[in-house]
Amino acid sequence: MPLLVDILGMIGAGVLLYAYAMLSMRKMPGDGLAYQLLNLGGATALMINSAFHFAWPSALLNLVWCGIGILAVYRLVVARSWKRQL
Template identity: 35%
Template sequence: MNLEWYDLVGLAGTLAILLAFLLLQAGRLAGDSLRYQLLNLFGAAGVLVSLWGSFNLSVFLLELAWVMVSLYGIARSLRARRDRAGRG
């Protein structure tokens, strides 16, 4: 097997998404935590980069949605932190 740089980025992205899910299921991360959202964002971005070598529309749409939902979650997490800091 001959892996290109984008394949390695995609594998790292896949591992990040799986790690985020494992940590969520193990109760080590909260689903609304910034770390969970960032792992998903970077993971999905990595999988998108892997499409450089061989484009797949279904995977592209799935990972694009994953990025968008992760960005939404990050915005919510940051807003909640800001609100908590403003009250304290």
């Protein structure tokens, strides 16, 4: 189990770094669904890893990061549904 959680944490870190690199190189818009989902997924993986290893400051940071990501994804989905209704 610890190896699986460590792999999950490495994948989460990689996903967050990938999303940030794509944003920084202007290959992906920061207000797009793909970027927000990558951030949410990476933060979730790191939150699980941090909590498993009792790294509470990091786990809390990633919990907040997930909350922001969920809110951003929700707003994007709602905005898209409004556009479809018009």
